[in-house]
Amino acid sequence: MNLKHLARRTITLATVAAAALVGGAAGGIALADQQADQRATTTMSGGGIVAHRVATSDQIYDTTAPNIWQTLPGSTLSYAVPSNTTRLVTAEFTAEANGRDGTGGCAVRVVTRKAGSTTLTELHPRSGVDFIWALEQDGSAAHAMSRSLTVASGTRSFIVQVQASTADTLVCRLDDWHFQIDVHTSS
Structure with missing residues (x-):
């Protein structure tokens, strides 16, 4: 390889690296992220x-x-939440849990509802039934989860919900549970 060809190759690699840096600063490097996972x-x-x-x-x-x-x-x-403010709410839930007498899994989520509304909003990450809390074959074990959401003014309730994510005879059991929320000032 001659010096002229090596110089051209170095300039090309430097140009690609600079473009990646500019793309990363402006809007995120998309190549690896898009190929690895489409979730937000x-x-x-x-x-x-x-x-x-x-x-x-x-x-129980x-x-x-x-x-x-x-x-x-x-x-x-x-x-x-006081008027004209927002608050970050972090939630933690722990419990002894198991799924019994069936197949499938038990899903758990944390939701919030503003006073006077029937609309439920799941805290992040919003996994729904994709967050399997316990499987039938696991037996009883301790489980934990953390969730968070920024909320606007108004009185809000934060609620733990569970479901048997199957049409089988699965029994989802929770015992010795602890649920807490921490409300943070706006940053």
Whole structure:
């Protein structure tokens, strides 16, 4: 390879690298991201914690309702976001869980509802039944999840829901659970 050809190759590689850097700064490097995963990434930020709410129970909860979200009794936590502000809410849920007597999985999610509305909004990541909490063959084990959402002013309820993600005879069981939300100032 002669020096002139090597110089051209170096300039071409430098041009490609510069284009990737500019593309990354302007709008994200899309090549690897698009090929690796088409799901969206959501980022949020908040400041200090202004409220902390907790609900916990050692009572067993079973549901067999296939493909219907059921509210975990006692898991509703509320917070009033002041007028003309937003708040980042982070939620954590832990429980002993299992799926029994069937096939498929038990899905869990955290949703919010603004006072006076019937519309439920799932906290991020919004996985729905894609977030399998427990499978029939797993036996009882401890499970944990974290979720988050930035919300506008108004009183909001935050709720844990569970469903048997199958039409079979699966029993989804939760026991010894702990649900908490932290409300952060706007950043």
